[in-house]
Amino acid sequence: MHQSSQNRKTFKTVVGLLLTLLIGCSALPDQTETRSGEVLIIYSGNALGELKPCGCDKEEDQGGIERRMGYLKQVNAQESNTLLVDLGDNFKESTRQGKLKAQTMMKALERMNYDAITLGDKDLLYGNGFLKDLPNIPWVAANLQLEGFALPPSRTKVLANGLRVLVIAVADPDLFYASSDSNMKLNDPMTALQQEIDAARKNEPPDLVVLLTHMPREKGIAFLDLSGVDIVINGHIEKDSDRIDMAPVQKTGKIFVQPGPLGQKMGELRVHINPDGEKTFQQRMVRLGSKAPMDPEMTQLYDAYNGEVEKLFMATLAAKRKQKQNRIFATDQTCLTCHAKEHGVWSKTGHSRAYAALREVNKSFDPECLTCHTTGFGKPGGFISEIDTPKLKNVQCEVCHGPRLEHAQNPQGGFAKEALAACGKCHVKKHSPKFDFGQYWPRIRH
Numbered sequence: 001m002h003q004s005s006q007n008r009k010t011f012k013t014v015v016g017l018l019l020t021l022l023i024g025c026s027a028l029p030d031q032t033e034t035r036s037g038e039v040l041i042i043y044s045g046n047a048l049g050e051l052k053p054c055g056c057d058k059e060e061d062q063g064g065i066e067r068r069m070g071y072l073k074q075v076n077a078q079e080s081n082t083l084l085v086d087l088g089d090n091f092k093e094s095t096r097q098g099k100l101k102a103q104t105m106m107k108a109l110e111r112m113n114y115d116a117i118t119l120g121d122k123d124l125l126y127g128n129g130f131l132k133d134l135p136n137i138p139w140v141a142a143n144l145q146l147e148g149f150a151l152p153p154s155r156t157k158v159l160a161n162g163l164r165v166l167v168i169a170v171a172d173p174d175l176f177y178a179s180s181d182s183n184m185k186l187n188d189p190m191t192a193l194q195q196e197i198d199a200a201r202k203n204e205p206p207d208l209v210v211l212l213t214h215m216p217r218e219k220g221i222a223f224l225d226l227s228g229v230d231i232v233i234n235g236h237i238e239k240d241s242d243r244i245d246m247a248p249v250q251k252t253g254k255i256f257v258q259p260g261p262l263g264q265k266m267g268e269l270r271v272h273i274n275p276d277g278e279k280t281f282q283q284r285m286v287r288l289g290s291k292a293p294m295d296p297e298m299t300q301l302y303d304a305y306n307g308e309v310e311k312l313f314m315a316t317l318a319a320k321r322k323q324k325q326n327r328i329f330a331t332d333q334t335c336l337t338c339h340a341k342e343h344g345v346w347s348k349t350g351h352s353r354a355y356a357a358l359r360e361v362n363k364s365f366d367p368e369c370l371t372c373h374t375t376g377f378g379k380p381g382g383f384i385s386e387i388d389t390p391k392l393k394n395v396q397c398e399v400c401h402g403p404r405l406e407h408a409q410n411p412q413g414g415f416a417k418e419a420l421a422a423c424g425k426c427h428v429k430k431h432s433p434k435f436d437f438g439q440y441w442p443r444i445r446h
Contacts, residue, residue, distance in 0.1 A: 035161075035162055035163055035164075035207050035273070036273050036274055036275045037081065037159070037161040037162065037163045037207075037272075037273055038081060038161070038270065038271065038272045038273070039081050039082070039083055039159055039161075039163055039165060039208065039270075039271050039273075040075070040079050040081065040082045040083070040268060040269070040270050040271075041082070041083045041085065041210065041231070041233070041267075041268070041269040041270075041271060042072070042075065042082060042083070042084045042085070042266060042267065042268055042269075043084075043085050043086070043087065043233050043257065043259050043266070043267040043269065044068070044085075044086050044087070044259050044263055044266055044267070045086050045087025045088055045089060045090075045120070045235035045237075045259040045263075046087065046089050046120075046235055046236070046237040046244065046259055046260065046261050046262065046263070047063075047089070047090045047105060047262060047263040048089060048090070048091070048092040048122065048237060048239075048240050048261075048262060049090065049091055049092040049093070049098060049101035049102065049105060050063060050064070050240070050262040050263050050264075050430075051064060051065050051101055051104055051105060051108075051302055051305060052064040052065065052066065052302055053262075053264075053430070054363075054369065054430070054431065055361065056431040056432070057430075057431055057432055057433060058290075059433050059434070060264075060429075060430050060431065060433050061289065061290055062264040062265070062287055062288050062289045062290075062292075063262055063263040063264035063265070063288050064263070064288065064302075065104075065105070065108040065263075065298045065301065065302060066294040066295050066298040066299050066302060067288040067289075067292040067293070067294060067295075068108075068112065068263060068266065068288060068298070069108070069111070069112055069295035069297065069298040070292055070293030070294055070295040070298075071266055071286065071288060071292055071293070072084070072112055073293075073295065074293065080159075080160045080161075081159040081160055081161050081163065082159075083115050083116075083157055083159075083165055083167070083210065084112070084113065084114045084115050084116075085114065085115060085116045085117070085118075085167065085210070085212060085233060086109060086114055086116075086117040086118070086235075087118055087120065087212060087214060087233060087234065087235020087236075087258075087259055088117065088118045088119050088120025088121075088122070088123050088214050088235055089120030089121070089122040089123065089214075089235060089236060089237050090102065090105050090106070090109070090120070090122070090123055091105070091122045091123050091125045091126070092122065092125075092240070093125075094125045094126070096312055097309060097312060097367060097368065098125070099126055099130075100305060100308050100309060100312070101305070102125070102126065102130075103134075104301060104302070104304075104305040106134045106135060106137060107135060107301060108298060108301060109137065110134075110135040110136055110137060111297065111298075111301075114137075114138055115138060115155065115157050115167065116138050116140045116155050116167040116169065116212065117137055117138055117139055117140070118139070118140055118141060118169035118171070118212045118214055118235075119131075119139060119141055119144060119151070119169075119171065119214070120171075120214050120235065120236065121171075121175040121176050121214070121236075122237075124176070124184070127183075128146045128147060128148055128149045128183055128184075129148075131146070131149060132148065132149045138155060139151050139152065140152055140153065140154060140155050140167060140168070140169040140212065141153065141169050141170075141171065142154060142168050142169055142170050142189070142192040142193060142195075142196050143170045143171060143173075143186055143187040143188065143189045143191075143192035143193075144170075144171050144176075144184070144185075144186055144187075145184070145185045145186075145187075146183065146184055147183035147184065148183070153168065153169075153192065153196050154166060154167060154168040154169075154196050154200070155167045156200075156206065163207045163208065163273065164204065164205075164206045164207050164208075165206060165207065165208045165209075165210060166196075166200050166206035166208070166209045166210065167210045167211075167212065168193055168196045168197070168209070168210070168211050168212070169211070169212040169213070169214070170189035170190075170192055170193050170211070170212075170213055170214075170223075171186070171189065171213070171214040171215065172189065172213075172214065172215030172216065172219055172236075173186040173187075173188075173189070174215075175214070175215065175236065189213075189215075190223075190226070193211065193223070193226065193229075194226070194228075197209065197226075197227075197228040197229070201228075207273060208230050208231070208271065208273065208279070209228055209229050209230045209231070210230065210231045210233065211223055211229045211231065211232045211233070212233050212234075212235075213232055213233070213234045213235075214234070214235055214236055215234065215236055216236060217234060217236075217245060217258065220232055220234030220256060220258075221234075221249055221256050223256075224249070224251045224252075224254045224255075224256055225251075229254065230253075230254055230255075230271075230279060231254065231255055231256075231257075231269065231271070231281075232254070232255070232256045232257075233256075233257055233258070233259075233267075233269075234256065234257075234258050235258065235259055237261055240261060240262055240428070240429065240430055241428055241429040241430070242261055243261075244258055244259075244260050244261050245258065246258055246259070246260050246265070246267070246285055248269075248281070248283045250281065253278065253279055254279075255269070255281045255283070257269055257283055260285060262430060263288070264287070264288060265285040265286060265287050265288060266285070266286045266288060267283070267284075267285055267286075268283065268284050268285075268286055269281060269282070269283045270282040270283075306362070306363075306366075309365065309366055309367075310365045312367075313365040313366070313367060314365070316367075317384065317385055317388075320384050320388075321384070321388065325380070325381055325384070326380060326381050327381055327405060328376075328380065328381040328403040328405050328406075329375060329376055329381055329382065329392060329396075329398050329403050329404070329405060330398065330403075330404050330405045330407070330408040331375075331391040331392065331396065331398075332346070332352075332394075332396040332397055333391065334405075334408050335396075335397045335398075335404075335408070337408075338408075338411065339397075341446070342397075342446035343397075345444065345445070345446040346396075346397065346444065346446060349443065349444050351394060351395035351396075351399075351444065352394055352395075353394065354372075354373040354374070354393075354394045354395045355373050355374060355386070355393035355394045356394075357373065358370070358373050364386065370383065371426075372395070372425075372426035372431070373394070373395065374392055374393055374394065374395075375392040375393070375394065375395065375396040375398055375399050376392060376398070376399075376403070377392075381403065395426075399422060400419040400422040400423070401419060401422075420437060423435070423437060423440070427440070
């Protein structure tokens, strides 16, 4: 009887302990509960070295590192949960001036405090050593390995509201040149991505997975079908005249977006995560036009770049002065002798004042500008400098009709056909977005 009573007391004690444990456990927060909150993802890319718009056309007067930094400072003053990413292709020409642009662009991106930047195919123009020697850039690449330069496959950012955002980047191997003897290795992007997602799930699972892809648009959209990916941001551009579809694509609770060309606009993607894990998106493109604030720090950086370009110009000028220049251009004053009426029409157009436009913005030493604001710059016998070849300033007759010193000495016809092809060399999208020969020609008809 005593033993039975003791057993009942023991049973009641055990049950009481179990109930206490169960009640205590139910009071603890669910460790697997999805965190809710909001994050603003800001994205850029496809800059192709465009540090500052040239200002040749009001419509294309947008973008540049000064306005970008001004915009970012405004956003940071208002938002506390942001993710800033760049999709690459920030470099363009494999030239000395192009390298100066690349160095300046990366200094700017470093000061803008990007969270993740992926490598585009254009960004390998100067080799691994150049990338390795850059400032502290938050590179990320899951399927691209460079010899002597380790690239993290992913990055995680914990926001002020507690949300964990995993950023992974993959690139299309078809856009890169890789061989058995190259200093670069590319793996299958889908395999590399899946490995990173699986590894993240084993640790503390992220609340949001953002995939940065560098590839053609349709290939990037295909990654929306991969389990574990919430957002795909894709970047890639071949040339600065390319048109990029910036319209978002939504599919089964996921979204695909792309930055525009030349850093003219900043993409904003506001993501709201509900307690049940459901995600909703709001996307827009912010135009960095003339009303955008100009950041003084970036202005100082751009002025330093201009100083280096001027040094490069002067060094090149010294070399050209040592070379014998054969005269092949007649100059507009010679054309005036026989073509007074046509010269009179030309003198009333912007072509006759093209060099003065450069002096107004202190760009009369910039080779990229001189090509389209002088006659024959970069060609044998063409414009060298305002001091050395003053008679070749501006966009003269021979820019469209070709060097005609021989014609002046022995006049012959048949040169009008060359003009149409000449227009397209300078009237490109970023300088003349609405250029149409049929509409422009009447303005200078002669």
